[in-house]
Amino acid sequence: MSKAPPPVALVGAGPTGALLAILLKRRGSHVVVYEARPDPRRHPEESGRSINLALAARGIRALEQVGLLERLRGKLVPMRGRFVHPRDGRTALQPYGTRADETIHSISRATLGRLLLDVAVGEYGVDVRFEHRLDAIDWHAGHAVLRDPHDHPIEVPIRPLIACDGAGSRVRRSLADTRRIEVYEEALEHGYKELSIPAMTDGTAALPREALHVWPRGDHMLIALPNDDGSFTATLFLRRRGSPSFESLADRRAIATFFDEDFPDIAPRMPQRIADWCDRPVGFLGTVRAAPWYHRDQVVLVGDAAHAVVPFHGQGMNCCFEDCLALDACVAAYGDWESRFAAFYALRKPNADAIAAMSLENYEEMRAKVVDPRFQVQSALAHELERRLPDRFIPRYSMVMFHPEIPYQLAERRGRIQAGLLAALTADASSLADVDLDAAQRVVEAQLAPIAQDLSSVTKV
Amino acid sequence: MSKAPPPVALVGAGPTGALLAILLKRRGSHVVVYEARPDPRRHPEESGRSINLALAARGIRALEQVGLLERLRGKLVPMRGRFVHPRDGRTALQPYGTRADETIHSISRATLGRLLLDVAVGEYGVDVRFEHRLDAIDWHAGHAVLRDPHDHPIEVPIRPLIACDGAGSRVRRSLADTRRIEVYEEALEHGYKELSIPAMTDGTAALPREALHVWPRGDHMLIALPNDDGSFTATLFLRRRGSPSFESLADRRAIATFFDEDFPDIAPRMPQRIADWCDRPVGFLGTVRAAPWYHRDQVVLVGDAAHAVVPFHGQGMNCCFEDCLALDACVAAYGDWESRFAAFYALRKPNADAIAAMSLENYEEMRAKVVDPRFQVQSALAHELERRLPDRFIPRYSMVMFHPEIPYQLAERRGRIQAGLLAALTADASSLADVDLDAAQRVVEAQLAPIAQDLSSVTKV
Structure with missing residues (x-):
């Protein structure tokens, strides 16, 4: 024995x-x-200390x-896209994918x-x-x-x-x-702090659910992910030093002003924001x-x-x-x-x-690019190219989030070529209507190998 | 002790x-x-058994x-570009770089x-x-x-x-x-065989020196690198199986026909081609x-x-x-x-x-793309962009060959973005004159970070 x-x-x-x-x-x-x-x-x-997870x-x-997936079903809150809150108040949902099942799931x-x-x-x-x-x-x-x-x-x-x-x-x-x-x-030069957005007194959610909310402010940003009880877990990403920063916002008045000026639409829904700020550590x-x-x-x-x-x-x-x-x-x-x-x-x-x-x-994409009109045209073109050529062009975000059969390594490689293509194809476009879609399709067909072909070259390693 | x-x-x-x-x-x-x-x-x-080396x-x-470099000087033969020999006989030198010192060096x-x-x-x-x-x-x-x-x-x-x-x-x-x-x-499905192109009887070289000669034939190719004695070391890259292949070209007559049909301009300068073929192994x-x-x-x-x-x-x-x-x-x-x-x-x-x-x-670039007009326009645009924006755009080939301060990893990453940009910027162009160079420059400036910035993010690792 x-x-x-x-x-x-x-x-x-x-x-x-x-x-x-x-x-x-x-x-x-x-x-x-x-x-x-x-x-x-x-x-x-x-x-x-914890950002909600996106499954x-x-x-x-x-x-x-x-x-285990079945046991989690009731706890997952689907998110269909980014709900962007720009400074000018013109909010918009930017869908993550092109199909209804292309969602990610918030869970604590x-x-x-x-x-x-x-x-x-x-x-x-x-x-x-x-x-x-x-x-x-x-x-x-x-x-x-x-x-x-x-x-x-x-x-x-x-x-x-x-x-x-x-x-x-x-x-x-x-x-x-x-x-x-x-x-x-x-x-990173930035740290983060967790904040809370409770459900309203009548039990409804303070923001549209089924989305990941983003307040992009260039150098910093606030995000919020839905919980299954109607509340949201918010996270502020901000420089550690400089202005504004976790260091520069040192007293309650400065913190209050920062929220009122940068996040006027959501600050009133965060009653504990000052207390949260003072009680919670700056994450690394x-x-x-x-x-x-x-x-x-x-x-x-x-x-x-x-x-x-x-x-x-x-x-x-x-x-x-x-x-x-x-x-x-x-x-x-x-x-x-x-x-x-x-x-x-x-x-x-x-x-x-x-x-x-x-x-x-x-x-950079989340805190700055999402409010850049060029990014929005590129993103719209990427989704259109995926509709036309799903075996050749899948937006990088989608490869990473919705295509586990594509290794990260390949998503990165193809994503870079795609980024160059999208930037040049939309250079003079202020909307998708300005893009010659048939020409774009031809360029993609000439430049990008079918995904299956690339897959066969990486999965061995 | x-x-x-x-x-x-x-x-x-x-x-x-x-x-x-x-x-x-x-x-x-x-x-x-x-x-x-x-x-x-x-x-x-x-x-x-050996391809000449390109230093x-x-x-x-x-x-x-x-x-050691000084001791090698007399032995190195500089190569300023690819000398391409297409099927139609319209040979052309494609320079490797934009500056006179951007050469590579042939040595056995x-x-x-x-x-x-x-x-x-x-x-x-x-x-x-x-x-x-x-x-x-x-x-x-x-x-x-x-x-x-x-x-x-x-x-x-x-x-x-x-x-x-x-x-x-x-x-x-x-x-x-x-x-x-x-x-x-x-x-690879291809193997290789070394062949010889001796100097002419009067001691002069059979081909222009100072170049790497390429006979691109789509599925296969012949290359020749200069030696310091006026001869060239040639290498044939060909499928191991299929047609044509090292397997299918099994007798002297088939080999002779293959050379006469595919490489009529150089076959007469390779008097030992049949003997070389039979005597030398197929390399892996x-x-x-x-x-x-x-x-x-x-x-x-x-x-x-x-x-x-x-x-x-x-x-x-x-x-x-x-x-x-x-x-x-x-x-x-x-x-x-x-x-x-x-x-x-x-x-x-x-x-x-x-x-x-x-x-x-x-x-693929050497055996097929170099004779593709689209590749030539892209290559011309790449060199033009390097002239305009040397801190942002260096053709991938140049990053690899002439810029040892740029790690291969970064050359690959930037190269892929550049490939996408070049393909889209030249989509409808049949020569560099058809490309809006100022617009191309703006796209590159908007899309590609300065090289120094990217370098600082990779050299740590």
Whole structure:
């Protein structure tokens, strides 16, 4: 009789860690999950630190695979497009896609996290140890030291250790500090703050639901995503320093004036805006790049721990869930952990780099371009070209959000060519009526290979 | 007194291995180089297997750093552009750049290889052991087994082993077979054969020198690069199977007809064409992708061993030389080999992926697009835009060949946007006179960030 192998240690029981634990457990692995925070199912949710999540096709595909999508249905609020609130008050809905089913779904991180934990623990019997904080890793001895709820040290052998401990990953830091991997952290000059837009006293929503609301102000922006109770979770993105900035808006009067001047249509619907501002921290925004994401057969970084991105494409969680499916497939395909990690890294790294770049670019799009008439003509032309040539032209946003069969890497590559085409084809146009659509179609046919052809060249790698 | 560390074992004494050995030796490392073939300086050169090399700015920068460029001057033949030989006989020189110094340089691989070896051995005292063939690697014991010229096995400790053993790397194969890294090899449907165009009997060249000659035939092509003795080294790229192909052209009569029909202007200048065809092997063309390029502190893949590319951008050797500079910089920056390898991989992998993609795309450009009037208008517009906006628009070919300060990764990214712009701006133009240049300039200014701005966002990684 052979001895059972030691359990796989998974650090972090957020959505990524919980989903991965479910997948590994389903494959028969013995997994123990360690989470620094208390069980969120027994404690009131931490507020003020989290942007609502936008679940799109990539995330949905992952949740479907573990049979979770049905349980989420009632909690998801579909968003059909961006509802833009320019300074001049002329609001407009910019649809995300061309088809009715091309929507994304708003959900609070807390709701999704609790559901995944419920399923992991309740249905799959995953062993999750809350309030176990990673203290240090002894790479030579091959164990991690954690602190239990009584602050007693516990040695956990790393055979292997899977790190789903998020953008601020302590595991990644230990790997970087000991020069086992290379890590680059690129902070944005902007931070964010969560704000609330409660439902009206009669229970109705303060804004049209079924949309992601954006108040683009060039250098900064406010967004709001719907919740299932009629409220919205709003997020202000603003420079940390300069003017205006989180630093310059230092007293209640300055904050009040800032809201009244920049967001007059929504400020009255945010009764707690000054209190929220003062009580809640300024969140960090940045991109984390690492290479590689694993060390030997000991440890692998998954999700934000490996490749945190800025939130402006709404793909962070979707990308993390794709990671989970990929690592699960590599566990099935290879017999040893180092091979699994190498294969996982080779598959996912180019795609993580691509979504990181696209997420940064989307910030400019959301806070400035959406109110630029040139952007609107380009966007209209992109949708028209998709209608005419769906096998050749899909707007980049749609490839990322609605086409999980197109890897991020390919969406980025085709997206750049498309951006050049759209800019030049609409150079002198003030509306779609000014564009010679037949000529545009011919240019696309001459310039862009069919998507299937490009797919066959990237999916191998 | 501390014991001297064991020598670094470097496998492969081609141009990459020789250059890297020089750099490491200059840093004070003790390096021993093992090469399977006999010393090329004492043996007649192997012919029939090598395309001439095109040395461009990236390679030149590396050779300058070791003071080698001066010694090469007399051997380099500058090429100012592509000299295109269409079927209709209307030949034309398409300049590579817009400035007189934007040339690339033809050199035979053998000449460059011998020179680098001469310097490595003669000036730097590098210990090169020829006719030492890598037989196997015992990863657990931590040594490589080589065979000396008498076929006796020799154990070489790998602390570390640096593999510069080329596209068919045995070290890479061992890493892949033992699932230490992931390797993807993507063969092209085309192979190649080297052919000769000797100097005329009066010693003059059979073709205009100072150009890379191309006979684009859609599905296949012939190219010729000048040598310093008035001869040209020609290469035929052709499908392996199908019609016409290396398989279908099976007898002397079929081969003769193929040359007479497809290349009537040059066939008479290739008196050995039938003999060359029969005597010389069909070379392999393909792309090799690996992730990662190293294993622990034991081994690293450098150059073609890590990332062989197809030869159609003429960047293979240039990219390999950039690798050598990067690894040398990482050796200086970090104290242990695993950190050095991780940093080297993180720096170079995205750039290697980019040049691999661009090299594949250049094949279509060389064998088909160069005779397409649309390509010629786009190319003329690209050069015109560079003249007007050199800080914003540099043709992709020029970024790759003449701008070593722009990483391949950025050249690829900007190149795709530019491709879209050029295609749309020239959609209805049959010559540059039909293009509204001021409008094109405005589109570029609105769409493309200054290069310096993009550079600041990529060089960190």
